[in-house]
Amino acid sequence: MPEKTPSQSVDTNTSVPLFQGLTEDNLQNLLSNSTVRSIEQGREIVQQGDEVKYLYCIVEGSIKTLRSSPEGEEATIRMLKAGETFMDAVIFMGGTSPIRATALKPSKLLMVPAHIIRQQVLRDGQLANNLLHIITRHQKDAWQQLDSIVTKTPVARLGYYFLKLHMEQGADSMDIELPFQKSIIANYLGMKPETFSRALKKIKDMGIDVNQDHITLRDAYALCHFCDTDTAFSCPKHGTPECKPGGCS
Amino acid sequence: MPEKTPSQSVDTNTSVPLFQGLTEDNLQNLLSNSTVRSIEQGREIVQQGDEVKYLYCIVEGSIKTLRSSPEGEEATIRMLKAGETFMDAVIFMGGTSPIRATALKPSKLLMVPAHIIRQQVLRDGQLANNLLHIITRHQKDAWQQLDSIVTKTPVARLGYYFLKLHMEQGADSMDIELPFQKSIIANYLGMKPETFSRALKKIKDMGIDVNQDHITLRDAYALCHFCDTDTAFSCPKHGTPECKPGGCS
DNA sequence: CGGTTCCTTGACGCATATCAATCTGTGTGG
DNA sequence: CCACACAGATTGATATGCGTCAAGGAACCG
Numbered sequence: 001m002p003e004k005t006p007s008q009s010v011d012t013n014t015s016v017p018l019f020q021g022l023t024e025d026n027l028q029n030l031l032s033n034s035t036v037r038s039i040e041q042g043r044e045i046v047q048q049g050d051e052v053k054y055l056y057c058i059v060e061g062s063i064k065t066l067r068s069s070p071e072g073e074e075a076t077i078r079m080l081k082a083g084e085t086f087m088d089a090v091i092f093m094g095g096t097s098p099i100r101a102t103a104l105k106p107s108k109l110l111m112v113p114a115h116i117i118r119q120q121v122l123r124d125g126q127l128a129n130n131l132l133h134i135i136t137r138h139q140k141d142a143w144q145q146l147d148s149i150v151t152k153t154p155v156a157r158l159g160y161y162f163l164k165l166h167m168e169q170g171a172d173s174m175d176i177e178l179p180f181q182k183s184i185i186a187n188y189l190g191m192k193p194e195t196f197s198r199a200l201k202k203i204k205d206m207g208i209d210v211n212q213d214h215i216t217l218r219d220a221y222a223l224c225h226f227c228d229t230d231t232a233f234s235c236p237k238h239g240t241p242e243c244k245p246g247g248c249s
Numbered sequence: 250m251p252e253k254t255p256s257q258s259v260d261t262n263t264s265v266p267l268f269q270g271l272t273e274d275n276l277q278n279l280l281s282n283s284t285v286r287s288i289e290q291g292r293e294i295v296q297q298g299d300e301v302k303y304l305y306c307i308v309e310g311s312i313k314t315l316r317s318s319p320e321g322e323e324a325t326i327r328m329l330k331a332g333e334t335f336m337d338a339v340i341f342m343g344g345t346s347p348i349r350a351t352a353l354k355p356s357k358l359l360m361v362p363a364h365i366i367r368q369q370v371l372r373d374g375q376l377a378n379n380l381l382h383i384i385t386r387h388q389k390d391a392w393q394q395l396d397s398i399v400t401k402t403p404v405a406r407l408g409y410y411f412l413k414l415h416m417e418q419g420a421d422s423m424d425i426e427l428p429f430q431k432s433i434i435a436n437y438l439g440m441k442p443e444t445f446s447r448a449l450k451k452i453k454d455m456g457i458d459v460n461q462d463h464i465t466l467r468d469a470y471a472l473c474h475f476c477d478t479d480t481a482f483s484c485p486k487h488g489t490p491e492c493k494p495g496g497c498s
Numbered sequence: 499c500g501g502t503t504c505c506t507t508g509a510c511g512c513a514t515a516t517c518a519a520t521c522t523g524t525g526t527g528g
Numbered sequence: 529c530c531a532c533a534c535a536g537a538t539t540g541a542t543a544t545g546c547g548t549c550a551a552g553g554a555a556c557c558g
Contacts (some may be wrong), residue, residue, distance in 0.1 A: 049478045067392060073400040078390060089385040098389050098479040121377060128370060128377035136338040136386060140347050142391050143326060144317060149398060150439050151322040190399050193548060197506050229298045230347045444514060446538050
């Protein structure tokens with residue numbers, strides 16, 4: 001059952017990119033029309049072919065977006081955590097949803113009606129700008145994902161994924177945590193769980209140890225072999241003599 | 250050498266989604282700051298790592314966007330024709346370009362300065378809306394491409410590609426033209442030219458004949474096996490008894 | 499302690515990449 | 529007009545890497 005007055009129950013001032021920089025009035029307009037809903041793990045939020053009535057913002061939990069074929073094969077698009085939004089792009093596409101969304105964990109979602117967003121975009125430049133930033137960021141991730149799957153070996157894909165986790169979780173630490181089940185990550189990387197498992201063994205020889213969900217780097221530059229020009233740009237090690245993106249061969 | 254006054258040399262009133270519905274003033278603001286440039290075939294327009302200063306709109310010719318690895322492997326992202334834009338998403342990403350763009354044919358490009366776009370988006374709701382529509386449309390294509398490559402066989406990918414061409418070129422005709430070189434299409438579909446060639450032979454047995462760049466459908470429903478729920482929605486045959494998306498097995 | 503779920507490991511087969519040769523169409527120069 | 533050269537496409541033979549199938553192990557939970 002949807003709760004009311006999300007403006008009080010949701011912390012909107014920090015770390016929700018969608019709402020950043022909005023005026024009081026404009027923010028109120030979004031929130032006062034929104035509702036919050038709890039979703040149990042594994043539950044379907046949007047199906048392929050659904051008409052999408054809301055933009056969803058994750059208050060708590062995590063969500064996976066994907067496409068699946070009639071034969072049951074799945075292609076993971078994104079795996080998202082609190083603060084991130086989904087169906088943000090879909091509500092501007094026209095037609096029904098080309099993707100599914102399911103809950104990876106028990107989650108709490110803020111649902112902003114699509115027509116409110118579409119209206120407000122026309123007069124609220126800041127909201128439009130936020131949406132453009134968010135959607136293009138996802139676009140970039142999608143491009144890197146596609147590129148990985150088409151051109152890289154399973155081990156290189158895994159290393160690249162670890163690298164991005166590493167930078168996300170603080171490039172100073174030598175430890176990384178896997179944020180999702182291995183089989184979920186395997187699918188995201190376009191491989192079968194068995195292949196993922198074998199890739200873990202191979203990457204161990206390159207200085208990256210994995211126990212359970214815990215990754216330990218033998219040295220600070222262990223992941224550098226998997227870097228590309230894009231990623232190097234936002235790396236604190238960029239420019240140091242040890243930094244040679246794509247140096248892995 | 251860039252020509253001036255593109256407002257006169259470019260036909261902006263029709264079929265350029267980016268400019269649709271803009272007021273005279275706002276359109277003028279874009280065009281008066283833009284330039285037109287000719288590019289010879291094979292020439293690089295943007296490289297990975299470049300700072301992107303323009304949004305490009307194809308006046309004439311065709312362009313390919315892609316990512317490539319240091320080893321020379323390429324992953325095609327899109328192949329575009331006149332009226333379409335590129336680098337539209339990139340100018341909102343922040344950082345340098347994660348993708349390359351090269352000319353597949355001799356082309357003429359309208360170049361709109363990125364800062365002009367970024368400024369105008371904040372006050373011109375229609376432009377923001379247009380950009381959101383365009384970028385999310387590309388997003389959708391990217392999802393379908395990813396899905397194809399991950400879950401489908403080469404033959405199914407080919408059939409799906411033919412289906413989209415078919416609908417693009419008029420679903421009433423039984424003939425389709427390949428708009429690009431086969432090796433280019435092969436790479437877009439995530440396979441080698443040899444595999445592409447073999448897929449062509451296999452698809453011949455399913456009622457789809459290919460001679461040179463010319464495809465002939467044996468019957469109007471020959472491509473239906475390759476359809477998915479998304480695509481079915483915009484198909485004129487949708488709802489007829491012969492329409493069974495994903496019916497191919 | 500038994501059951502479930504997830505992960506790992508091994509053996510095997512197949513589909514696609516790879517390598518190499520031939521063919522086709524196109525354009526060029528004699 | 530023909531001969532030649534070239535790029536792209538096709539075809540064949542081979543290899544290899546990932547998927548598949550099946551079994552075993554490890555952690556979690558009742």
